[in-house]
Amino acid sequence: MDTATSRQAAPAAGVEHFDFLIVGAGISGIGAACHLRKRFPQGSFVILDAMAGFGGTWWTHRYPGARSDSDLYTYGYSFKPWRGSSIATADEIRTYLSEVIAENDLAPRIRYGHKVTAADWSSRDQRWTLTVSRADTGETLTFTTGFLWMCAGYYDHNRGYTPEWPGMADFRGQIVHPQHWPEDLDCAGKRVVVIGSGATAATLIPALADKVAHVTMLQRSPTFFAADPRAHPLEAPLRALDLPDDWIHEIMRRAHIAKAGEVVRMSFEQPDDLRAFLIDQARAHLPAGFDVDRHFNPAYRPWQQRIAVVPDGDLFAAIRSGKASVVTDAIGRFDASGVQLASGEHLDADIIVTATGFNMQFFGGAPFSIDGEPVDFTQRVTWRGMMIEGVPNMAYVLGYFRASWTLRSDLISDLMCRVIEHMRREGRTVVEPTVTADDADMPRLPWMDPKNFNAGYVMRAQDHLFRQGDRAPWRHQLEYGEEMSALPAVQADEAALAYR
Known part of the structure; x- marks a missing residue:
């Protein structure tokens, strides 16, 4: 175990602890796991998914003809060649994901039927504690992790609109x-x-x-x-x-x-x-x-x-x-x-x-708290569309509306891995997006500008979502053409990331 991880408190009896914990075994979570496995081969991690199998949206949607609306050369991963036609069915995508799981030995690290019902950060212990409901036994389980990676997408799988x-x-x-x-x-x-x-x-x-x-x-x-x-x-x-x-x-x-x-x-x-x-x-x-x-x-x-x-x-x-x-x-x-x-x-x-349509739901619908105090995400802004102001050691994946989701998933995984590498080099255990004095007067804007994108599911959810600023690094919903070079150029030690 590296020095930074060893400084954290030991897990309580009956609690499973992992260096990284991923929520969601869909395209985002599987991709994040592959990046973590490559970049931190000695790190422990687990993937929790509320559903009975992998695939996320491709597990949920079983209606006739279900397929991707994006081409699979960009919806597929940068590290795993796609060999079929550009437009693929749900079954073909799940076959592709099953190959990724097998090739990266991820199956032993995925727990299906495990729904996260609460997430609490402890500043004293410098870790997240997740309360998890297990579908097959009805048990309530507890997991802890040094870094939480939310890959549950942005809609409610249990309740369509x-x-x-x-x-x-x-x-x-x-x-x-x-x-x-x-x-x-x-x-x-x-x-x-x-x-x-x-x-x-x-x-x-x-x-x-x-x-x-x-x-x-x-x-x-x-x-x-x-x-x-x-x-x-x-x-x-x-x-x-x-x-x-x-x-x-x-x-x-x-x-x-x-x-x-x-x-x-x-x-x-x-x-x-x-x-x-x-x-x-x-x-x-x-x-x-x-x-x-x-x-x-x-x-x-x-x-x-x-x-x-x-x-x-x-x-x-x-x-x-x-x-x-x-x-x-x-x-x-x-x-x-x-x-x-x-x-x-x-x-x-x-x-x-x-x-x-569907109902938007971030972070699997689980309530978050920090040191026992509930987190009101509507009062916080995003850092580059992948972390939240004032929320330590938590990344989330949100893809593009006008380009394939996975293009952004790959960019996020690369940047977050660089942030974690920086933490470990510097001997830090916590990273927290923090609005600097220069940005303190920044307006807190809605999650989405309707002039940019005004789909019904977005407009219905605006009042329940976190915010964005009017400048970098507090903006999101940029285009892939902007981020394909901007995100790889982000320095892990930028002023908006506070390490301790």
Whole structure:
């Protein structure tokens, strides 16, 4: 054990102690574990996950057609080549993650069905104590750690977001949220109404179209869609050259980063041009006479909400075939046989799917305290979108909205490992983001500026989230194009990080 770790108090009897404790066995937690294992081979660590298996969102989401909306060359790790098509299914992603777990010998270090219910920092002991509920036995367990790494994502896995509409109890069919898709749900020959038009609806509808009698996408307002090819045009030529997998992975990764970066640039600098491109792309895939401006021309700026990918235009193909349709209207009420719309139209349904989004929840919903005092995160600002002001020895992973989540996960892991290395070199045991005197007058801004990104799930949660400042290093939600060079250049001894 290194000198810094040995200065901390010994764990109490019956308590498991680890140098590092990761919460979440999804893409972020598995990635963080790989970085820790490489950079601190003598360090002990464990991963706790509340669910019964690894994968995070890919464990939760079991609805038909579940897939990534991001390409896997950038959603995959920088250190693990992706060998499939750019767009992958949930099962393919879980297979990839299982390989990462096996190749890095992580399986013995993951505890499933372990939900963190409280986290308390002790300044005297210089460690976190986590209260954990074990699903299979009902026991309450205690873990301690010198450094806590929160990788539980940003939404509530247990409760999807479903608005309350009048008459829902009157509907004689079945109402399903995609986050809680029943394994035995039989949609064959049924009339299905999918409420919502985001990435989940765009995935679900093509997967259902050939099985159901008809599927209708009911949206209150339009969404932007991008009909990207399922496989990047560079993939086949590169694989034909029989290049090493890591070469192909890096080339494809750079190609996807460049393309995504250009779309983001246009969304800010040439939003009208990008809007016209996306609408024209949709029109080219849809039948003649389809009202594209009504159904696929949102009021917001492109990328002010997510641009949902429809691989090879599969959503548009389902509409073109007549098996799927789009209705843009407000819901008046549910009734016994379907949905009554504000316009007076009625949608008959046997099954209604509420693809209406999710509830944001950080840190797995566990309450935090420092020396017994509850932490009110709404009164604190983020340090570079990965630590919280005044919260010692705790990092969290939050990915990008406009680029693959894992691009940022990798950057965070690298920077946090450098911070920990600095602590160990200097013989320190604690690192705590601290607002300096120069920044004391900094305004405490909302978690997200609606002019930047205004998706419903973000706007609903603003009052419950931590804040950001108006300057570095207290800002977050930057773009990958900014952070790909900025974060590796951050010095571990910068003034905003107080070590002791």
